[in-house]
Amino acid sequence: MNAPHTDADFADWFAERARVNDQRVETIPFSALSGWEFDGTTGDLRHHTGRFFSVRGLRVREPGSPTVGGGGPREWSQPIIHQPEIGVLGILARTFDGVRHYLMQAKAEPGNVNGVQLSPTVQATRSNYTRVHRGGSVRYLEHFTDRRGRVLVDVLQSEQGSWFLHKRNRNMVVETDDDVPVEDDFRWLTLEEIRALLHRDNVINMDARTVLSCLPRPHPAADGRDGPGHAWATSSAALGPDQGALLSLTELSSWFTDAKTRCDLTADLVPLTGIAGWRRTPTEITPEYGGRFRIIAVDVTAPHREVPHWTQPMLAPCAPALAALLYRTIGGVPHFLVQAQVQEGCLDKLEIGPTVHCLPDDHHDRPPYLDVLGSLAPDRIRYDRVQSEEGGRFFAAENRYVIAELDEDFPTEVPPRHCWATLGQLKELLRHSHYLNIEARTLVACAEALR
Amino acid sequence: MNAPHTDADFADWFAERARVNDQRVETIPFSALSGWEFDGTTGDLRHHTGRFFSVRGLRVREPGSPTVGGGGPREWSQPIIHQPEIGVLGILARTFDGVRHYLMQAKAEPGNVNGVQLSPTVQATRSNYTRVHRGGSVRYLEHFTDRRGRVLVDVLQSEQGSWFLHKRNRNMVVETDDDVPVEDDFRWLTLEEIRALLHRDNVINMDARTVLSCLPRPHPAADGRDGPGHAWATSSAALGPDQGALLSLTELSSWFTDAKTRCDLTADLVPLTGIAGWRRTPTEITPEYGGRFRIIAVDVTAPHREVPHWTQPMLAPCAPALAALLYRTIGGVPHFLVQAQVQEGCLDKLEIGPTVHCLPDDHHDRPPYLDVLGSLAPDRIRYDRVQSEEGGRFFAAENRYVIAELDEDFPTEVPPRHCWATLGQLKELLRHSHYLNIEARTLVACAEALR
Numbered sequence: 001m002n003a004p005h006t007d008a009d010f011a012d013w014f015a016e017r018a019r020v021n022d023q024r025v026e027t028i029p030f031s032a033l034s035g036w037e038f039d040g041t042t043g044d045l046r047h048h049t050g051r052f053f054s055v056r057g058l059r060v061r062e063p064g065s066p067t068v069g070g071g072g073p074r075e076w077s078q079p080i081i082h083q084p085e086i087g088v089l090g091i092l093a094r095t096f097d098g099v100r101h102y103l104m105q106a107k108a109e110p111g112n113v114n115g116v117q118l119s120p121t122v123q124a125t126r127s128n129y130t131r132v133h134r135g136g137s138v139r140y141l142e143h144f145t146d147r148r149g150r151v152l153v154d155v156l157q158s159e160q161g162s163w164f165l166h167k168r169n170r171n172m173v174v175e176t177d178d179d180v181p182v183e184d185d186f187r188w189l190t191l192e193e194i195r196a197l198l199h200r201d202n203v204i205n206m207d208a209r210t211v212l213s214c215l216p217r218p219h220p221a222a223d224g225r226d227g228p229g230h231a232w233a234t235s236s237a238a239l240g241p242d243q244g245a246l247l248s249l250t251e252l253s254s255w256f257t258d259a260k261t262r263c264d265l266t267a268d269l270v271p272l273t274g275i276a277g278w279r280r281t282p283t284e285i286t287p288e289y290g291g292r293f294r295i296i297a298v299d300v301t302a303p304h305r306e307v308p309h310w311t312q313p314m315l316a317p318c319a320p321a322l323a324a325l326l327y328r329t330i331g332g333v334p335h336f337l338v339q340a341q342v343q344e345g346c347l348d349k350l351e352i353g354p355t356v357h358c359l360p361d362d363h364h365d366r367p368p369y370l371d372v373l374g375s376l377a378p379d380r381i382r383y384d385r386v387q388s389e390e391g392g393r394f395f396a397a398e399n400r401y402v403i404a405e406l407d408e409d410f411p412t413e414v415p416p417r418h419c420w421a422t423l424g425q426l427k428e429l430l431r432h433s434h435y436l437n438i439e440a441r442t443l444v445a446c447a448e449a450l451r
Numbered sequence: 452m453n454a455p456h457t458d459a460d461f462a463d464w465f466a467e468r469a470r471v472n473d474q475r476v477e478t479i480p481f482s483a484l485s486g487w488e489f490d491g492t493t494g495d496l497r498h499h500t501g502r503f504f505s506v507r508g509l510r511v512r513e514p515g516s517p518t519v520g521g522g523g524p525r526e527w528s529q530p531i532i533h534q535p536e537i538g539v540l541g542i543l544a545r546t547f548d549g550v551r552h553y554l555m556q557a558k559a560e561p562g563n564v565n566g567v568q569l570s571p572t573v574q575a576t577r578s579n580y581t582r583v584h585r586g587g588s589v590r591y592l593e594h595f596t597d598r599r600g601r602v603l604v605d606v607l608q609s610e611q612g613s614w615f616l617h618k619r620n621r622n623m624v625v626e627t628d629d630d631v632p633v634e635d636d637f638r639w640l641t642l643e644e645i646r647a648l649l650h651r652d653n654v655i656n657m658d659a660r661t662v663l664s665c666l667p668r669p670h671p672a673a674d675g676r677d678g679p680g681h682a683w684a685t686s687s688a689a690l691g692p693d694q695g696a697l698l699s700l701t702e703l704s705s706w707f708t709d710a711k712t713r714c715d716l717t718a719d720l721v722p723l724t725g726i727a728g729w730r731r732t733p734t735e736i737t738p739e740y741g742g743r744f745r746i747i748a749v750d751v752t753a754p755h756r757e758v759p760h761w762t763q764p765m766l767a768p769c770a771p772a773l774a775a776l777l778y779r780t781i782g783g784v785p786h787f788l789v790q791a792q793v794q795e796g797c798l799d800k801l802e803i804g805p806t807v808h809c810l811p812d813d814h815h816d817r818p819p820y821l822d823v824l825g826s827l828a829p830d831r832i833r834y835d836r837v838q839s840e841e842g843g844r845f846f847a848a849e850n851r852y853v854i855a856e857l858d859e860d861f862p863t864e865v866p867p868r869h870c871w872a873t874l875g876q877l878k879e880l881l882r883h884s885h886y887l888n889i890e891a892r893t894l895v896a897c898a899e900a901l902r
Contacts, residue, residue, distance in 0.1 A: 084717070086711070086712045088712075126712070126715075147705060147709070151701060151702060151705045152701070153701075154701070154704060154705035154708045154709070155704060155708055156708055156711060156712070170708055170712050216701070249882075250602060250603070250604075250605070250667070250882075251602060253605060253606060253882065253883075254598060254602045254605035257605045257606055257607055257621055258598070258605070260537070260607060261537045261539075261577070261607070261621050264577075266535070347798065347799065348798065431700075431701075431704065432704075432883050433885075434884075434885075
């Protein structure tokens with residue numbers, strides 16, 4: 001195991017891992033994919049074994065309801081990634097000298113703009129962890145399949161609801177007392193060190209961010225092994241999530257239930273061939289006009305990986321999105337302005353998202369609070385970093401994540417789709433599935449990293 | 452409003468409401484249905500307007516996994532009720548003389564074996580509560596659509612996962628301070644009175660039971676407006692749900708997450724025509740061999756209702772099921788043995804069910820703990836009543852609900868699909884959707900009614 005280390009240690013190690021895990025990723029025509037094919041009938045793009053994932057069509061209908069202010073009926077179709085299985089994102093924890101450390105992995109993914117990012121100890125598919133003969137290729141997996149240590153986190157959380165259909169992963173943190181061998185690509189880091197790295201662009205990968213967001217809040221009276229943390233992260237943990245909150249958790253849940261009840265969006269899988277508004281060229285499936293993403297194919301050479309060469313389809317966003325969480329202090333307690341966000345690929349269609357989540361250059365669809373964010377003085381921006389989405393499915397999917405403070409006289413009256421919640425309440429909801437979407441979870445992890 | 456009243460008052464009122472709401476229900480051939488038809492292509496049974504619900508086909512596949520001990524692959528098809536909208540089940544509360552009362556409705560449903568049962572204040576469909584011009588036919592609805600009072604409960608909960616596809620209703624309790632006119636079929640009852648009625652067969656309907664199960668636990672230090680309650684219901688409320696529990700809520704959630712992750716059942720809508728193992732006669736859609744339910748058609752005459760005559764399809768179970776919750780005291784605290792129960796129609800396939808849920812006369816499939824229940828001395832049976840499932844869709848669907856106490860030396864080691872949870876933990880999970888299934892919720896309501 002590695003001893004506590006300095007920043008320079010880390011930088012050297014991370015640079016070394018990036019060199020060792022060097023990869024080459026090239027876009028290729030679909031015809032150059034090996035093992036992947038368009039189904040003769042449906043046009044769905046799938047692997048000939050039926051494994052991994054497929055790209056299918058999704059038809060979305062939203063009849064519209066005059067009472068939610070959402071306007072008239074809408075209907076559209078789009079490609080969507082279909083990968084119904086549940087994978088494991090697991091971080092192994094262990095306490096050294098009274099300080100909890102987390103075993104992070106330097107992992108290259110073909111979609112990463114910068115090669116290697118820090119990922120959870122384990123990213124495993126269902127077939128990895130349900131097979132009878134365990135072990136094999138995924139290192140440290142047994143800590144999560146057997147749950148032998150103390151389970152700190154174990155909850156299903158959704159992933160990108162506009163790109164994935166019903167995708168969830170099992171977010172886990174398991175604490176062990178065993179001596180664990182540290183393999184080359186792995187390193188023990190404290191929560192403080194990981195949070196410092198969240199202040200850099202594209203270092204902590206999406207899978208790590210979502211697991212971190214689910215970590216229980218340190219109880220001030222209890223262990224303190226994660227260090228002091230930001231005052232937000234601890235101030236009310238001992239007093240329950242409703243402490244100092246504008247709305248009780250019951251009222252917050254009621255707002256969420258009301259939004260779900262009013263959501264009348266339906267989404268059905270349809271053949272990918274001929275979905276309206278999209279066309280397939282030799283190299284991409286692309287919107288005929290504008291649009292948010294394309295489906296492409298890549299060829300990956302990664303000499304250090306178990307499988308050193310492969311091809312696969314990927315989803316490539318057309319532009320970075322903005323995900324911003326605004327907050328203001330109410331009664332001395334920071335309250336985050338969250339949004340009931342409808343996403344067609346979510347299992348239950350609607351989860352809690354950031355205040356603003358949009359393509360900032362889309363002038364046709366300027367969501368509430370985008371202009372408020374734009375009008376804030378620079379010193380109100382508490383966090384502003386570019387982070388990437390999952391590099392195994394998404395190609396160069398960088399988004400801008402912002403946390404900004406509103407004036408103390410900013411109206412607490414908000415439109416029905418928005419609601420105020422304290423960090424303690426969001427963390428309480430993160431103990432359960434299907435409340436906070438992936439962008440909101442990244443922003444919770446970043447909010448906890450604020451100094 | 453009605454003043455506090457005696458038991459005899461209630462009995463007189465309830466008998467009177469049964470007389471007034473008298474109805475005649477007759478089974479008829481499908482060809483005598485008015486407005487309902489079998490789709491020419493799919494054979495699905497639906498209303499010509501597309502409203503209400505439809506009966507469709509569901510194909511279920513369970514590949515089976517050697518690691519869960521579930522045996523080999525299984526595949527079957529069945530009819531299923533498809534009613535994707537979310538309705539409201541709302542109970543209005545108001546405090547009189549320091550005691551909280553709940554406005555209950557004497558409501559006849561065609562499937563009820565005894566005509567009238569006590570239901571929530573409001574049972575409304577989505578179209579009722581999203582329409583711009585409110586009011587109209589559903590009395591008291593505005594208290595739930597506007598959420599003007601104190602919201603005590605507001606959560607989506609699932610309904611029968613073997614009979615309904617993805618059906619949820621919004622379970623609500625709203626407390627008002629307004630003077631509320633009490634219409635003929637309505638009556639204010641205390642929680643103590645309602646719980647006493649849970650000790651009779653078929654008085655408190657399913658919709659009322661599920662809403663009651665979601666009521667927050669009375670906090671001993673707080674209001675006390677619901678009366679003293681059973682010691683179980685209050686003992687640890689002030690100390691959090693983990694007080695005295697064998698497993699922490701995090702460990703309980705981890706057990707649940709693990710079971711979900713291992714569940715590989717898929718369920719897809721298919722045309723009702725020609726589903727394997729079922730045949731359609733002029734009067735029913737029935738399993739070719741054995742089976743759990745049939746689809747029938749009924750003609751209803753209910754002179755007191757707004758629509759005094761109609762026809763509709765219903766689902767008629769072939770035999771009563773047994774739903775039993777076993778408990779034992781561990782460290783002085785009762786622990787309930789719950790089961791991770793896979794149900795094909797559930798949105799997420801798996802929820803927490805009773806210890807045993809089965810057709811007790813099915814000798815081919817005797818689940819764990821059925822024989823344990825059978826071996827218990829009669830004085831161990833704390834609750835044993837027949838209660839009905841929803842009478843608007845299910846015809847004479849009576850189930851036997853049992854709560855029984857195990858010996859104090861009963862092994863705490865249980866198979867992976869089962870787990871021990873305190874009442875406080877189950878109540879905490881009931882603040883959220885998709886944890887406890889409808890049978891478990893009925894049993895929680897009954898457990899809280901134990902004296």
